[in-house]
Structures are given as C-alpha cells and as structure tokens.
Amino acid sequence: MEALFLKLLDMGVSSSWLILAVIAARLLLRNAPKSVRCILWAIVALRLACPVTIPSPVSLTPQAPAVEQILIERQVTIPRQTPRLGNQGGVTPHNTESAKPESPSASVRLTEIFSAVWLAGLSAMLLYALAGFLRLRRTVSASLPIGGNLWICDDIPAPFILGILCPRVYLPSNLDEAQTRYVIAHETAHLRHFDHFWKPLGYGLLSVYWFHPLVWAAYVLFCRDLELACDERVVREMKLSERAAYSQALLDCSRERGSVAACPLAFGETGVKTRVKAVLNYRKPAFWLVILSVIVCVVVAVCFVTSPARARVLSPDVFAVADNGGDGAARLVAEMPVLGGKLKQVELHIHHDFRGYDTVHELLMAPTGKEFGIESGYLLYRGDFPPENVVYDSETKTVAFQADGQTFVYDARSWI
C-alpha cells in the first residue's frame, strides 16, 4: 500500500509539469477546435494512469529526486544500538528473530500515515460518486421512455446522461420542441464520442490523485472543454440564427426554477455565458491553426510523457541500517580503496517483505573498518529495482549505477 502511494505521489509530481504545459497550450490554442483540448487532457490522463514512462533524451519533465529518496534522505540517524546485520566474513543469511529494528524510522511512519490518509480520501471520493449516482437513479426511476434511449422525467432540472454501459438520456418533461431538438442533438453528440465514459474515468483519476491541486484544476478544465467541444460539434454546420436558437435553449435550461436547494461545491460545471459566447462566435478554424494544434499535441506528448534519462548527482546521507529480519542477502559489488582510504566496499542488500514491499534492494557504502555487516554507512539507493553497473570513476570521484531506467551518480568527495 505504501509502495503504491509513493509511486502515485511520484507520478503525480512528475505529471504536474505536463498539466501546466497543457494549460499553457490551451491558452495558446484558444481559437483552435475545442476537441484539441480534449486530446491534450487525454494525454494528461494517460500520464497519470500509466506507471511506465519512456526514458528519452527529449523529455522536458524536470528532474526531481524520487519521492522515496527524499523520505530516505530525511531519515533520522539512529544510534548504534541496532543489531548487526550478520557475521564477520562471507555472506550469511540473517537471523530472523533477533534482527527486528528497535524503532521504525520516522519516515516510514510518515509514509504509513500518508498512505492511510490517501486511501481514506480515495474512498470518500468514490463513496460520494456512488451516493450521487444512486440518488440520481432514484430520482429518474419515475420516468417514461420516448424512444431510443431517451426518457422524460418530471423531477430533473436539466437534461443529462446517466449510465456508462447502457447510457440513457433523461430530459425534463417540460421542454418545448425547439429545446428538445437541440438538447437531443447535444446529448447524442456526447454519446457518439463516449463522453459519458470519459467524464467518470476522469473522475476516477481525480479520486486517485485527490491530494494534487493541479489534477483538480485539470478535471475542472477538462469538464469545461468537454462541453465546449460538444457544443462545437453540434453547431458546426449551423447558421447564426440557428446558433442563437441553440443558445436560447441553453439559457432557458439554465434559468432558476422553483426553489433550488443549497448548491454543494459546483465543480466540473461549465458557465453558460462562456458556452453561449463560444457558440455565437463560432468560426471555422483556419487550416494553419489546425496544423499548429496537431504539432502542439505531438510535442506535448513526446516531451512530457517521457521521463528524462539523465543522471542525477546526489550526495548520500549517513544512516543506521535497520534490518527487518527478512532474507537479506548481501553480496559484494565493488571495492573502492582509492577514496582516501575511507571507504571499503559497496554492498547490495536485498530484503524480502520489507515493511510491506515485496522486495527492496539497497545499495550501501560501508566505511572502512566496518565489518561486512555494517551498522552505519551510506545509503545510495533503496528501491524495487536492482541497481546495476555500479561503477566508480576515480577521475571525477563519483559512484554511478543504474536502476529503474535511471542513472544515479554520487559525488564521493562529500564522504571523504
């Protein structure tokens, strides 16, 4: 659970730049077809949903230390009462009973708390959606079909679509003929493009990333763009007089009716004024603008759906190794006698079922004079992926290795 949360945190943070870029692109392509905006949001959704990114030199996602790394670097130094990791000499499996850590590090507790809070938030979002859905469904139970998947109902204030697999369009029963015509055109345009599927999907992503303010902004803007794109599809071939009639239907359907109960937070809803303005001022976009939009989409996708394949220069922190008593297996990875005689060896530790992770790999630097099982040293890496190609460059005095498609570089001079 904590691993999932940390991964989401990582993905969320790295998607921030993409969201900002899309917001900028929206401004730039104000007059382009609105469906372009929906494509951009689809790219954002892909990035948020996909845990795998393609390392690429053209990535524009700025470097940020992995969230987990940050948590480790802030780890408190535990005094040397923690039990040793094994005996002198060669590789020995650890004694499982005696090797429990005295106290879990502060960052671990923090992660557990955050994960729990995140899960609670996610559940709340999903429950809210479920409650809203059930309430709507109850309201429209008293409705009558009028052909196709159209239904009329007395108790709804505005038309909408309900249902993902078998979507139904519900219309208020008091629409006049003109309004009905435009509403049906609008809703069927939604259905043809599966908007009744994308919107809940977006909400699902929002529920997962509820802690991320930019994702909220993205969802609000996405909902707006979805409506604007749908309007555009409907009025594309209409003359101005017809577009005025369409706008009239929009306005009439939005007017206050009877007594309206207290309105909860109105997010994901589009201002009628914006839509009417867009409909009335609609013009077929110039060809060059369409081309530019395509280029912008491709550039955004390539630059931000990839992650940088550059090396990061970090400095390690001193810590005390606490072993959970899992199958820590260590093997010697490299010897570095030339670092002023201070460092002796690099060890790779592999822990299984370490704090709920399946397998954790740790790359450690043991100071000279320590036994094989180190009590304290330098943590270079801790993660799900095994570090590879550990290399020491005596010229630049850096230790480099690769893990998870990224290259890590440590400046060893800070240890001397």
Added chain:
Amino acid sequence: MDNLTLGAVEARFADLIWEHAPLSSGELVKICERELHWKKPTTYNVLRKLCEKGLFRNDYGTVSAVMSRADFYAAKSVKFVSDTYGGSFPAFVAAFTSHKRLSKEEADEIQRMIDAAREES
C-alpha cells in the same frame, strides 16, 4: 386548486389511476409495472406526491380520486417542473447545462447576446 400542475410523467400516471379508480394500491403497482415498467417504490413515491397535491387519496391501501379528470383539466394552469432534485449533478455526469444558479443579471446579459446575434443574422 388553481396552481395544481402535473408534469408529463405525473399526468400519464394520473391517467392510469383515473382509468381504474377506485383500486387497491397493490393493483396500481401491478398496472404500473405492466404499462410503465415501474418498480413498487417508484409507484408509491409518485402516488404520494399526487396525494400531497390533493388529486388522489390512499386510504388504507385503496386509491381513489379526490378530483375527477375532467375537473382537473378544466382548472389546469401553466405547467412547470417541480424542482425536487436539489443540488448539482454529480461531477461525473454529462449534463446539458450546469445546475448552478444563474443570476438575473447574468441571464439578462446572455439574453442580450442572443438577441444581438438574432439581429445580425
């Protein structure tokens, strides 16, 4: 009784009752299931609303008409939709417009925009 109105769905339901009144509520449920494909709670809900409006009564399971169909349509005034669904739609629902309150100023402004467009075309 002057402001008594019915939505299209309620009117259809009321017609069913007027056709068969008086009848037991159980029979009404069966009829609605057959004609409208409504479940029992739905039927009871709408019946309750119409009883509150004073059109029908439900005495210990017997549904009867307080006002006859002819009388009702004689006194009928302009229809409006009773906005019993309060609040905004859930964020994941694709709706035609938002249910956000439109202020009078905003509504007038938008109407002006529409009228200007009509003049132009």
